[in-house]
Amino acid sequence: MKKYLVIGNPIEHSLSPLIHNYWMKKNGLKDSIYEKRKVEEEDLKDIVNQVRDKKLAGVNVTLPFKEKIVPFLDRLDDTAAQSKTVNTLINVGSKTVLGLNTDGIGFDRSFAKGLKDELNGKDIFVIGAGGAMLQILLSIVLYANKIYITNRTRKKAEQLRDKHNGVVVGEKKIEVIDWGKTPKVCDLVINTTSVGLRKNENLGIDFKEYENNKSALFYDLIYNPEETNFLREARLRGNKTINGKMMFLNQALASFERWTGISPKIDNEVIKLLDR
Ligand code: ATR
Numbered sequence: 001m002k003k004y005l006v007i008g009n010p011i012e013h014s015l016s017p018l019i020h021n022y023w024m025k026k027n028g029l030k031d032s033i034y035e036k037r038k039v040e041e042e043d044l045k046d047i048v049n050q051v052r053d054k055k056l057a058g059v060n061v062t063l064p065f066k067e068k069i070v071p072f073l074d075r076l077d078d079t080a081a082q083s084k085t086v087n088t089l090i091n092v093g094s095k096t097v098l099g100l101n102t103d104g105i106g107f108d109r110s111f112a113k114g115l116k117d118e119l120n121g122k123d124i125f126v127i128g129a130g131g132a133m134l135q136i137l138l139s140i141v142l143y144a145n146k147i148y149i150t151n152r153t154r155k156k157a158e159q160l161r162d163k164h165n166g167v168v169v170g171e172k173k174i175e176v177i178d179w180g181k182t183p184k185v186c187d188l189v190i191n192t193t194s195v196g197l198r199k200n201e202n203l204g205i206d207f208k209e210y211e212n213n214k215s216a217l218f219y220d221l222i223y224n225p226e227e228t229n230f231l232r233e234a235r236l237r238g239n240k241t242i243n244g245k246m247m248f249l250n251q252a253l254a255s256f257e258r259w260t261g262i263s264p265k266i267d268n269e270v271i272k273l274l275d276r
Helices: 016-026 041-052 103-109 115-119 131-140 154-164 208-212 229-237 245-260 268-273
Strands: 002-008 032-038 058-061 088-091 097-100 123-127 146-150 174-177 188-191 217-220 240-242
Touching: 002 016, 002 041, 016 032, 016 245, 016 268, 041 058, 041 088, 041 097, 058 245, 088 245, 103 131, 103 245, 115 131, 123 131, 131 146, 131 154, 146 154, 154 174, 208 229, 217 229, 229 240, 245 268
Parallel strands: 002 032, 002 058, 123 146, 123 188, 146 174, 188 217, 217 240
Antiparallel strands: 058 088, 088 097
């Protein structure tokens, strides 16, 4: 039996097992099973060892361990090296456990027309400066005209700006905005914070100006609840909206591909598994 796990704390809410087990069944992987397990920080080393010893065929890591697991790994691939956050573990032979992060790939693939076509030359306002944000930044920085970042803890946004401006991108491509304020109207506004996971949570940012800019797209990485206040207000203003569902499915797909060599389809059935 090939056993896969998603580890986190809390973990009850995780929908990863539903998705992976669906794809395993659909692709005839009868000897594979994917489970969720609530773990504590002191369990991380043992989990990695189980991957090293092939007792576990693969592991997904979720909050709050995406960073904490890194010291126990043998290597990080390019997707995880910059952010030093990992969501997928795989044994790549010679007792080597490799950590990767498929969140960025998930985000890239969530754009139906492709990242380049959707983002080329666009102005983007990003809310948040955590681990998920960094994964996304690495993608959007390639195509965006201008990126504005705001974060409750301003210093984190400034660190990201200083790390990228003039090094990875042009000197003024990334600009930091005070928390609660907005920059000029942008083409795309992305919420990468956890605000909205709980019902009635509000970012406290006024997007009224976007009433006159219907073509702006509001993207929330959160998919459960399906519609956060951030997205609800955008929809009511007449803006375009997208939640984190396709990103979530695509990051799962990228992990599944790495483990099994199979690229499953994101069909209506698997999309429906997330409707709950
Ligand atoms: P993730 O991997 O999901 O990005 P994270 O690295 O802990 O998780 O980042 C969480 C993000 O949500 C951060 O930008 C955080 O802001 P701070 O850097 O100020 O902590 C943001 N966030 C969480 N709760 C928030 C709240 N109540 N108000 C505003 N921002 C919040």
